[in-house]
Amino acid sequence: MSRDGGKTPTTTTTIKFLCSYGGRILPRYPDGKLHYHGGETRVLSVERSISFAELLMKLGEMCGTSLVLNLRCQLPTEDLDALVSITSNEYLANLIEEYDRVAPPPAPPSLKIRAFLSAPKTTKKVSPPPSTTSPKLSYSVAAMLLPKMPETHWRRPFLPSRPPPAGVLTTRWRNSTVCLY
Template sequence: MAGPSPDLTMVTTIKFLCSYGGKILPRYLGGETRVLAVPRSISFSELSSKLTELCGPSVTAVSLRCQLPTEDLDALVSIKSDEDLVNLIEEYDRAASSANMKIRALLSLIPAAEARAMFAILFRKQLTRNDSYLWPRLNPTTQSTLKTILLTCIQQEGAKSISKKLCDTISELASGILPDNGWPELLPFMFQCGVLDIRSVIAVHRRHHSAAHKRIARRHQFHSVFDQLCG
């Protein structure tokens, strides 16, 4: 006679059977497969961090898709939030016959270069002057830290495509805050890099009278200047 079904909600640890680097053909072939045990109460952000660590130092982020217990690998669900994670665990609770269940997880790796490019793009979007303009809402310490990081990154970045995105981001920010002395370190940095002629700065201020025209002109100027730096 079969015993009562286990109460899986009492289990404090869950396991993910994680595969990455392979292909679904239609079975999962190649790559690496590892088991990750985590607390049942883990948050999505904590799980993402552990999955990234699992994949090694060359990976800075992962996207997570999981197989539902009643589906095949061609019908994976994306896990992107705490709610998604809770729903996934509940699905496995309903289908599991023992406390040794493993959640089948397929990871898409985001290498370091791709993550850096994504940061530059997303950060630039936050610097666009519209209703969601982020910069004025940051405290001075955070603003200073971000400006330092941007200038450090543009000096150290080895990938030309990412350097170009960083140049765009710096140009967008500088065109808005430089007139109010919001980035006093920038012009000395540009002179030090040998990509700025002081006469071009003066010409922009003389040629354009309205604040909007000056901002647009400065943005174009900075794009041109930083293109030299990235070239």
């Protein structure tokens, strides 16, 4: 109550983020609607004036990680298939403004922004170390990759009518001759 006896408007200086991390967004079986499965969900209350960098730091502390996180938030009128990536102070301010615009006047104290945290996808391609395998090991891998033949072919050997060209490795595999080019 104010001095003049009238009620003061309820304005809050904090907002709450309902943060989910460590899980995945998957379609629900009966209706196909997306939902968050697994992981942890926590509530983080912060000042409205928080910067994007400070928010990421607090979210990292909450998750127990020092890694840079991707922050994606659900708009108040949208489903999980239309998440917005928050990457700067401007995007964060726009998100809060959107929630304020949609929420009726008494609702801002209970305002919770649905947020999803994930580790960034790496764009580096890691190449495997140079192979020092022997030809025998390479042959074993090649033999495993060959398609399986029906059992009828296992019993009667396939004999080529003429020998393979020079430089072609041949071997017997399940009573069949296999040519590796």
